Amino acid sequence: MSDAVSRINWLTDELNRHNRLYHERNAPEITDLAYDALFRELEALEAENPGAVRADSPTRKVGSSPVAELKPFVHTVPMLSLQNGYRRAAGEEAEPSPDRWGGPYEDLFDWERGKPTRPGGLRRLLGGGAAAAIRYVVEPKLDGLAMELVYENGEFVSGGTRGDGVTGEEVTHNLRTITNLPRRLAGAPAGRVSVRGEVLFDLAGFERMNAEREARGEKRFENPRNSAAGTIRQLDPEMCRGRPLQFFAHSAGEHPDAPASHWELLAQFAAWGFTVSPLCRRCEGLEEAIEAIAAIEARRSDLPYEIDGAVIKVDDVALQEELGFVTRSPRWALAFKYPPPQVSTRLANVLFSVGRTGQVTPVAQVEPARVGGVTVRNASLHNEHQMQRVLGLRHGDRLIIQRAGDVIPEVVGAVEEPGREERPLITYPEACPECGHALVRSLSDEARPEMVQIRCPNTFGCPAQVEGALRHFASRLAMDIEGLGEKLVAQLVGAGLARRPSELYRLAERRAELVAMERLGETSARNLIEALERSKDRPLDRVLMALGIPTVGESTARDLARFFGSIEALMEASVERLDEVPNVALTTATAIHGFFADADNRAEVAALRAAGVRFVPPPATVGGPLAGKTFVLTGTLPSMGRDEMKARIEAAGGKVAGSVSKKTDYVVAGAEAGSKLEKAVELGVSILDEAGALAVISGEQS
Ligand SMILES: [Zn+2]
Structure with missing residues (x-):
């Protein structure tokens, strides 16, 4: 694999992971600035290597997919994300030169006027009218949760989160508890209108809520945006009702009778009864817009809610339409971020x-x-x-x-x-x-000293690691062992009843000790043992996830399970073989190989197997390309074990039989194939080598 291709793979995995952390778990690990840098690197590499662009590339989509609990909410007009620009902090701004505008607002000049040496930007796209100042609207960029509200004949009927921009989650029940959200629009516009904006906590309300939580002995919320996200996705609207959420309107989705300018649209929202930020300004030309952007930043720490920048939009809707879109964002708007406080x-x-x-x-x-x-x-x-x-x-x-x-x-x-x-x-x-x-x-590593890791090597003796590994093993996305939470894990470890996952499955034999454990009792012990028994049937990908292999999350675990079909095939795979798995980058391949090279880890897999964990292979694809076809395998294949070939045939919907008959469609023969090959020749059954079999599996050949 070339360097560029493996970098594209790594970037795609990494950005998708950060997207999931951000959108589904509300727990990002990197800043927007760092995310954008990775995103732009991927865009540039993909432009040079169009053949290597993956279908799941984050450059092809706007965000991520919804979680299962709430109903999907479809945006009839996609909710796109905005292009970003950054105000350079003092010391980070470049000097103006023939190649650069320089200064703290360089990104805004680039956006409107292109680069000095490479004309582009809005003015060039708009052609003739370039001499006249463009009229903009500047708004604060509220650090909330993007939301769409749907009104029919003026009545609020439903609302949902942004999600991936096409499908979000329906949270109508919680939106109805927001006090400044109009249930009925003044002047009731006919037909269907969708209004977009941000849901957020006002900071005074957030602090008040935290004070009340502390008084009740509950944990403080750390971050207004994260808690707003958590609150709006509650299943029970009563959880939402007492919390001080607000909605600010800033744009329209469906709007059959929209005004001719963005400024008039905001005025219309206000007339309908929505809260529109009083900091919005209409500006003649970029200089005035920059003044407005600076004025909002100057007030940042006094505002009653969090903002992380300003949004600048071309005001005239006709010009917006003329400018149109780049891949995933409108050209006529820019989210301009301030340096972090x-x-x-x-x-x-x-x-x-x-x-x-x-x-x-x-x-x-x-x-x-x-x-x-x-x-x-x-x-x-x-x-x-x-x-x-x-x-x-x-x-x-x-x-x-x-x-x-x-x-x-x-x-x-x-x-x-x-x-x-x-x-x-x-x-x-x-x-x-x-x-x-x-x-x-x-x-x-001299070149990357920040990558040096300091570890406690006492994997099975260190309480932090033992408890962490058991909690991870039992977690919902892994083995999903009901009732085995943080407290019980700590108790089990403390009582010496379990130090590694395989020992959990021996608790049934140590029932008396389990029941005797503080505060547990007969019923809980029985429930735990039953939950453990049920978890033995988890599919292979979930078990792989549960093992805690470094760099292997949910989606990599699925790719590995699908590719290898069995834990044994995966454990024997070389780094090169692992590198061939779709979506697995070389760094991940190396980490997986290293994990299974460790004798303790191999012993743990064997112990889980002995305890009755079944490592259930992924189901055969119903109606796959090989549906109804029967294969027989014989001899030694050049690059993979027979287990792996079998798994691949089954994943494509085919069946693998033990002996050759008239019903056999293909015999896959490797080196030193014996009587099965002779039988195949005798019966006139098609004979494939490994490469031929892979071609048939992939559908390239039949
Ligand atoms: Zn330790």
Whole structure:
């Protein structure tokens, strides 16, 4: 595989993963800026290698798919995302040159006027009228949840989240609890109209809600946007009713009788009874628009809700139509993001947390500080390189903390102060803070020091790892063992009843000890044992996911299960073989191979098998290309085991039989094929080699 192709594969997997984290779990790991950088790299590579563009490339779609619990909500006019631009922070702005506009608003100039040396942008696209100033509307970019509301003859009938832009989730029941959302529009426009905007918490209400939660002994919500997302997707609208959500209208989907300008549309929304942000401005030309964008930013920390930038739109709808769309966004609008807000606060302590895979990561505990409307108590230090080399963190440091969108706040610097040099540097501990085992560090890579990992190697003895692995194994997307949550896992580990997943299946034999465990009792013990019994029938992909193989999530587990068909075939696969699996990049292939090269992991798979876990192969595709065809396998195939060939034939809908008869359609023969091959020749059955069989399976040949 060429470098470009494997990079495209890696980027596609990585961006899809971040999309899922963002849209489905509301738990992003990287900033929008970092996401955009990866996205643009993928776009550029795909443009140079059009043959390598994958069907599931994130450049082909707008977001991600809905989760199962809520009903799908179809947007009759797709909800597209906007192109992004960034205000350069002081120190990051480029000097103007013949190639660049330079300055903090460079991206806006590029958007309107193209690059100085390469004319493009709105003005060129609009041709003749380029001399006249373009009229814009500038709006605050509210950091909420995009939503569409549908009205029929002025009555609110339904509403849903953006989802992937085509299908979201229907949350009408919760939207009805939002007090500033009009149930009936003033002047009741005839027919069907859909209004789009953002649902968000106002910050005062958010703080009030947190104070009430704390008073009841419940956990604080960390982030207004995430909690708004969680709230609006509740199944029970009573959960939503007491929470201070608001809706701000900003654009239309279906609107048969739309005004001729965006500004008039906003005025119409307000007249109908919607809340429209009072910060919206109509501007003649880009200079005026930049003033409006700067004015909104100047008020950012005083606003009653969170914003992360401004949106600038071409006002005239006729011009919008003339400009049209690029792949997934309108050309006539730009989301212009401000640099993330920062605050300085004192470091109280550095906590070293041990993850499920044994990786030890540093977290800064800081004196509570308000950043962008929320109170921050912990901030990420990422890794050893960041903490020691980049930040050179010392005890008692005053830190600069930044909060970008939904990502966990991070420490971006330490303030130089008198006497700082005399305070000791903070270093990684030598021993695991959870189990005391000596920590090990992965081989250092000069070029990428941030990739060095520090781990506790005590996989089956370290309580943080043992409990993490068991919790992951039992989790809903893995083995889905009902009732086996965080508390019970900790109890089982504490009582010495389970240290690794296979031991869970021996609990049935240790029932007395289980029942005797604190607060468990006979009924819960029986329920747990029954749940464990049921989990033995989970399909192969779920078991693969449950094993906690590094880099293997839900979709990779499915691809692996489909490709290999059995755990044995997967365990024997070489890195090269793994690299051939659709959607699996070389880094992932290497990680999977490394996992199964470990004797402990192989022993654990064997123990699960012995305990009765069935590793159920993926079902044969009904009506696949090989439906109704019977194969017989004989001899040694050059590149794969017979298990794998069998799995592939079955995945394509074919059957594999043990002996050759008149009913056999194909015999797949490898080296040293014996009597079955002779029988096939005798009966005139088609004989295939491995390559021929693969061609038949893929449908290239019949
Ligand atoms: Zn440990």
